[in-house]
Amino acid sequence: MGRITFVEHNGAKHPVEIEAGKSLMEAAVENGIPGIDADCGGACACGTCHVIVDKSWVESTGEMYASEEGMLAMTPEKTDTSRLSCQVTVSESMDGMVVHLPEFQM
């Protein structure tokens, strides 16, 4: 089984076993990773499951739709590799992926 590692803003690392087919947000919430609020429950409607994907892994997170871009634009800590984790589907090919959490969700 592969692993994805979430890194909190303070540097704390949380490796999580890959469960293919779930969203990255669900993977975080179900494993008790702090710093993901996901207020809308995965509808791409609140922007509070923001993550910053390690540059080398951006391509494997897949395509971004306009609705996600629109929500991310409202996030003060947005970077070039920001994603809403509810819009990323976890797959076995993500073994070793590193995902950073922003300081705050808004």
Next chain:
Amino acid sequence: MSLLSSRLEPALQPVLDKVASRIPLHWQIKGAHAFQSVKKRAGKNRAVPVFREVPLPGVSTLALADIDVSNPFLYRQGLWHSYFKRLRDECPVHYQANSPFGPFWSITRYEDILFVDTRHDLFSAEPIISIGPQPEGLEIETFIAMDPPRHDQQRQAVQNVVAPKNLAQMEDLIRSRTAEVLDHLPIGEPFDWVQRVSIELTSRMLATLFDFPFEQRHKLAYWSDLAAGSPETTGGNADNDEGFRAAADMARQMSSLWREKEARKAAGEDMGFDLISLLLANENTRDMINRPMEFIGNMVLLIVGGNDTTRNSMTGGVLALNQFPDQFVRLKQNPDLVPNMVSEIIRWQTPLAYMRRVAKQDVELSGQTIRKGDKVVMWYASGNRDERAIENPDQFIIDRQNARKHLSFGFGVHRCMGNRLAEMQLRILWEELLKRFEAIEVVGEPEYVQSNFVRGYTRMNVRLG
């Protein structure tokens, strides 16, 4: 469009915009007021509805087509609950053809509201988010009532003032100002919680956010109440002439506050973390004062957005804990539940009943066909009590699972920008209350605001123990 040019030829627009930036804003508002007064005397104004309160019928006596949830007394008379439950069960997407605000659709279930709120490609927030229009001559422009991409540009310019990073710096100040208010409350004798706590704390917060003269902070609440309370807009009881005078006064005072800070910045002084200082520090917004309608629109939006909402959640939380006393016992045993309870208070109160949209094309929703151009009202107050989405929705449960999954902040690009500030203010209030008081008892019946938009209280007597 500026106030000055709103009645004139579109071809003159660029010239007039330039002129508008050179005429003090409060003069423009006075001019618009005079113009409207002349029009009114000539009988040329749009008709403004007049609301007189009568006891409303029980919803079971009405035909579906006659149910009108825009009535501004529905909340005050405690009937909103039964009216919306019937719509959710029997006609979740409901058309009211003859309201005093014209025809409109009501969206009453959680999932349908989520759909409308997130599809800004199908539903426009323009020109305004209330059921009725803004008063003639006072049509200000705010990004809450703009569609992307204009919405995004304007919101991005101001959202940092309430971003969590900025809030973290303000927490100590908010806590000390909250403590000061609570330390002066009487013990054992009834007083009006709305006036002494809810209005006082939100006015202090707004004065802090704007770095507005602290001793004049009551003006912020006063301006906000007038801006949200016009009869034709929300069924409120604000006076139109008073509204014009308040708008002119606000424009004058906010403009001079801006100019003072601009001068301090030019002199190389250290700038604070208040709204105007942040706008002056941002390349895209440092000359916003030269775009008067954008400037005043942002000021009004932030004052109104930070006022009624938090104020009525501060009162609503006390009322909820009185109606569910076992929850207050649990809260005292587990003060760590405060943050979760704050979300539950915001759901239970739903301080703003709805947001309105206009269909940009024909849309099928829950078996109904909404036509292009129709008004569509998303009733958050109903969605937050939808049994299909929320378990035991009428119960107030401080450790409710997924308490954050409520509709009160809206969803999609218009989601409440101040949500983190609101949560922080309420969290601090309850943390400080629990340190000081054993009992917070509501005495008698609260009095309610007349509005179809603001779900709030004008008075609520409380005795502390």
